[in-house]
Amino acid sequence: MVKMCKKHDPKQKNQLIALFFFFLYNKPMEYQGKATLEKITSLAKRRGFVFQSSEIYGGQNGAWDYGPLGIELKNRVAGAWWKEMTQLHDDIVGLDAAILMHPRTWEASGHVENFTDPLVDCKKCKSRFRADMVPEENLAAKKCPECGGELTDTRKFNLMFKTHIGPAEDTASVIYLRPETAQGIYVNYKNIIQSNRMKIPFGIAQIGKAFRNEIVTKNFIFRTCEFEQMEMQFFVKPGSDDEWFNEWRKRRWAYYEKLGVKMDHLRWHQHGPDELAHYAKDAYDIQYLFPMGWRELEGVHNRTNYDLTRHTQFSGKDMQYIDQDNNNERYIPYIIETSAGLTRNVLMILCDAYDEEQVADKGNDDDWRTVLRFHPRLAPVTVAVLPLMKKDGLAELAQDIRRELKEDFATDYDQAGAIGRRYRRQDEAGTPFCVTVDYQSKEDGTVTLRFRDSMEQARVPKQELAARLRREIKEYKRVK
Numbered sequence: 001m002v003k004m005c006k007k008h009d010p011k012q013k014n015q016l017i018a019l020f021f022f023f024l025y026n027k028p029m030e031y032q033g034k035a036t037l038e039k040i041t042s043l044a045k046r047r048g049f050v051f052q053s054s055e056i057y058g059g060q061n062g063a064w065d066y067g068p069l070g071i072e073l074k075n076r077v078a079g080a081w082w083k084e085m086t087q088l089h090d091d092i093v094g095l096d097a098a099i100l101m102h103p104r105t106w107e108a109s110g111h112v113e114n115f116t117d118p119l120v121d122c123k124k125c126k127s128r129f130r131a132d133m134v135p136e137e138n139l140a141a142k143k144c145p146e147c148g149g150e151l152t153d154t155r156k157f158n159l160m161f162k163t164h165i166g167p168a169e170d171t172a173s174v175i176y177l178r179p180e181t182a183q184g185i186y187v188n189y190k191n192i193i194q195s196n197r198m199k200i201p202f203g204i205a206q207i208g209k210a211f212r213n214e215i216v217t218k219n220f221i222f223r224t225c226e227f228e229q230m231e232m233q234f235f236v237k238p239g240s241d242d243e244w245f246n247e248w249r250k251r252r253w254a255y256y257e258k259l260g261v262k263m264d265h266l267r268w269h270q271h272g273p274d275e276l277a278h279y280a281k282d283a284y285d286i287q288y289l290f291p292m293g294w295r296e297l298e299g300v301h302n303r304t305n306y307d308l309t310r311h312t313q314f315s316g317k318d319m320q321y322i323d324q325d326n327n328n329e330r331y332i333p334y335i336i337e338t339s340a341g342l343t344r345n346v347l348m349i350l351c352d353a354y355d356e357e358q359v360a361d362k363g364n365d366d367d368w369r370t371v372l373r374f375h376p377r378l379a380p381v382t383v384a385v386l387p388l389m390k391k392d393g394l395a396e397l398a399q400d401i402r403r404e405l406k407e408d409f410a411t412d413y414d415q416a417g418a419i420g421r422r423y424r425r426q427d428e429a430g431t432p433f434c435v436t437v438d439y440q441s442k443e444d445g446t447v448t449l450r451f452r453d454s455m456e457q458a459r460v461p462k463q464e465l466a467a468r469l470r471r472e473i474k475e476y477k478r479v480k
């Protein structure tokens with residue numbers, strides 16, 4: 001664990017203070033990027049990232065479908081997180097628990113009792129609101145903010161999706177869609193200690209779907225009823241939890257930096273006493289500056305020994321850890337949780353990558369390009385192969401090159417339309433590299449490698465293409 005160095009001299013301290021204020025005051029308070037949610041939603045549909053669920057029936061609120069580019073992007077965002085959490089950490093292992101869990105799980109976790117939103121309904125227009133989102137004067141006067149009709153009293157509404165398992169729809173068959181992936185980890189923690197000989201401190205990582213019956217506002221895929229989480233639960237000895245909490249805050253912050261995210265669009269938000277969940281001792285959110293403002297991207301929580309203590313009570317099973325290296329000392333571990341939304345991360349990456357740039361001065365639409373500046377490791381397509389012409393054997397040569405690159409890279413092939421238009425299409429899909437095959441390629445076996453961000457081009461022998469691409473991906477630095 002990293003400890004703060006205590007030997008700062010006063011000069012260093014002043015520099016640190018200056019640095020702190022530099023960063024504090026250089027954070028934009030309002031979004032100044034070129035993305036709007038309307039533009040992102042429209043691009044996402046146009047290019048096959050994200051579609052409205054069941055659109056032909058008018059759409060299903062709170063649910064979205066990921067198209068061909070969207071699923072690739074989502075898989076890469078998930079893959080980057082998974083690699084970071086498991087491959088790069090010897091003390092973290094993976095798990096994929098079921099969405100359907102024994103209903104007692106949710107009594108133990110407190111979700112049956114506490115996982116509620118205060119709601120009011122309008123008796124006239126039937127609109128439903130979260131009480132804390134209704135202006136106070138309307139709430140006091142019981143007056144609908146939409147139509148002026150009468151509002152009901154505030155009721156507590158549980159956010160878990162409830163359904164039935166088996167043929168009989170009675171109270172004995174009630175089951176829930178999980179509202180968080182964390183509990184699947186807690187109920188398996190002893191299995192994993194035994195099967196994989198894990199010793200505290202250690203973590204369990206999981207990516208999976210979760211469901212919350214929330215009133216969904218208009219922020220595209222930011223908040224949805226069906227969503228995916230990327231959660232890691234880190235089991236530590238009581239007393240070392242504060243130190244690990246700080247350590248995980250540091251690691252998660254560094255992760256986004258590595259991902260190439262605009263760091264001036266990230267900040268910490270500590271939960272105040274009225275925001276803290278019932279199980280939490282301390283909680284910080286990493287917030288991202290979305291076009292609609294600062295919003296939570298990921299939470300780092302000290303969940304104490306609450307969950308495992310409750311599972312001990314409700315299951316009757318001993319959830320204590322036995323420390324065999326320390327005279328069989330027994331304790332219920334504390335848990336530090338890092339909880340990120342996968343689908344919310346996808347929205348963040350889309351907004352973060354979005355750019356519009358003037359690239360010519362001819363006075364028409366072609367002067368501007370829309371470009372998604374994805375990190376090459378996240379881009380749905382890594383390299384597109386484009387023959388300058390369809391004829392004279394260029395298409396065949398380009399297809400050969402694509403076939404060779406396919407094993408190692410996500411590729412696309414496009415021979416339709418003017419080459420400039422094809423570059424623009426790839427820019428809009430966020431493809432970092434284009435390979436163009438022209439007449440010179442036939443003569444000397446070289447191709448043009450075109451870079452998305454700078455639009456610069458280099459002549460590369462085709463047998464060196466794969467190695468060159470690997471190097472470009474590894475050394476990629478975002479410039480804008």
Ligand SMILES: [Zn+2]
Binds near residue numbers: 124144145146148
């Ligand atoms: Zn109304």
